Amino acid sequence: MADPARTVVIANIGVLVTHDPAHPRVLGDQPDGRPDFGTGLTGAWLVLGPGSDGVARVLRTGTGHPPAADGVMDVEGATVIPGFVDSHTHMVFAGDRSAEFAARMAGAPYQAGGIATTIEATRAASAEQLRQGLRRRVAESRAQGITTREIKSGYAASTSGEARLLRMAREVTSHTTLLGAHVVPPEVDADAFVSLVVEEMTPACAELATRVDVFCERGAFDVDQSRAVLEAGATAGLTPTIHAGQLQAGPAVALAVELGCASADHCTHLTNEDVALLGSSSTVATLLPATDFSTRQPYPDARRLLDAGAVVALATNCNPGSSFTSAMALVIALAVRDCRMTLPEALWSATAGGATALRQSDIGHLQTGARADLAVVSAPTPDHLAYRPGMPLIDTTIEAGQVVWRATGAWPPA
Incomplete structure (x- = not known):
């Protein structure tokens, strides 16, 4: 038209x-x-x-x-x-982590600490370098049939830096997420950094985002720190979501349901209680199987979630470290082959499921x-x-x- x-x-x-x-x-x-x-x-x-x-x-x-x-x-x-509605991406970044990928393929385990490499490169990049990379990735995602994309910050770990990333994200999407609590930067301890996210970063960035996220995982933020981040975001008017169960089962899903998070993302490792909680709540289980492909993790079991009544979304998790792709068709193929979804379920999850995770009814x-x-x-x-x-x-x-x-x-x- x-x-x-x-x-x-x-x-x-x-x-x-x-x-x-x-x-x-x-x-x-x-x-x-x-x-x-x-x-x-x-x-x-x-x-x-x-x-x-x-x-x-x-x-x-x-x-x-x-x-x-x-x-x-x-x-x-x-x-x-x-x-396609891609409800989980990290598209604003600089640097390359292909060596880390090659090491994983040779047997090295994935660790959350690799995010610090991208933070260093992103902090050093100019605005034009970041903007060019973002536009290129958006163009790639359009070629994959993606028409709505969520974009997180998270590769600056400072108030001004996270605001810079969110401003750029807003140039290409209305679905922006403050992920200030992505990983603890090397120059500060975890509790001090959480205080900065809660007291300074969230109020300063709230007008640039629609959602707030936290990486609740070993090597990142524990459940109490994650609760503080999400509650601060909710107080500032942001919709909470959470990285949950990527590397091991833990308290993130229970926290997501307790706080009414729009989605719990990854869900690779879930207990029976986690599955039951997601099945009886409005929190969407967003699966990111391209991440498990790239990190050689087990694939999430979508069949357990669907049979329990959970709403399942599929997303690419496009990022430089653990899933450098925007190919939603690949995500669908992995979900069908390895996550025990039928093709209609996977297609629904990559479209209407993602819309549900973003709480959007007209896409x-x-x-x-x-x-x-x-x-x-x-x-x-x-x-x-x-x-x-x-x-x-x-x-x-x-x-x-x-x-x-x-x-x-x-x-x-x-």
């Missing part, structure tokens, strides 16, 4: 995944009577146009002959899905009224996202009605 006031019909859709419960299954029956997350239409079309708020939205969906519109985009039988689906965020997949069904791992299947990415990525030439044609 070159002109946001125009209507555009996307026509000749082979499979349209809407996540609209009023629509039928299009991806096959689920085993054991579990809910189907692949609702949508075949032989479909959808109309995009301005909503009452001026934002481009889904106006109508249907099958058969498409209605008239100001413009037509014929996708020639391709699959159309909601744009992650293509029901009438949704924001016009979608991806065209060059495949007859979305199963190909996992069936053909590593293949560049995203043909077009549309954010808020605008084509932001096109693999096969500009649209509309000249």
Whole structure:
């Protein structure tokens, strides 16, 4: 939609995944009577146009002959899905940690302390260097079909530095997270640093963020320190979320549920009690299987969580140390192969699940009224996202009605 006031019909859709419960299954029956997350239409079309708020939205969906519109985009039988919602990234940073990755592949264990390497490089980088890297990563994520991305700070470990990172993040997304308590910097002890985060950093950065996060883990922050950080953020009006259970089971999930965190992220190591808590709460379990791939950790067991009634999201955790990728299709493939998810569940978790983790109701689906965020997949069904791992299947990415990525030439044609 070159002109946001125009209507555009996307026509000749082979499979349209809407996540609209009023629509039928299009991806096959689920085993054991579990809910189907692949609702949508075949032989479909959808109309995009301005909503009452001026934002481009889904106006109508249907099958058969498409209605008239100001413009037509014929996708020639391709699959159309909601744009991916990447609810956990660390995209503003400098430096390279490929040597650390190579060492892990040779047998060295992953340790949270490697974050300090990125903090040093990020502190030394100019604003233009950071901005160029961020823009490049956003462009990469658009090529992967991602239309919404959350971005955390966390690679400065000082008040002014974290504010700098959040300002840059806000240039490319409205979903920014203060992660001042990412790791303890070498120049101060943990308790003193937590006091700085609580008393100085959070009040100074609150207007630049929508959420607050903490790395509650061995080698980072313990449960009491994490509670102090999250409560300070909540007092400042930020929605709490938490890094939980990446390296070992611990108290982070219980803390997340107690404080009403929007999400508990990683969830690689969970006790039965953790699973039950997540299943009976509104806290989303956000899984980051590309991280477990890159760190040679065990994969999280999504099946346990889903069977317990938990809401599961999938995200990339794009960062330089433990998951340097924005390939959401890879995340889906890992979730299907190694986390015991079905393809419809994984696709829902990478779209509507991420939206739930961000507490956003108008993204992650293509029901009438949704924001016009979608991806065209060059495949007859979305199963190909996992069936053909590593293949560049995203043909077009549309954010808020605008084509932001096109693999096969500009649209509309000249």
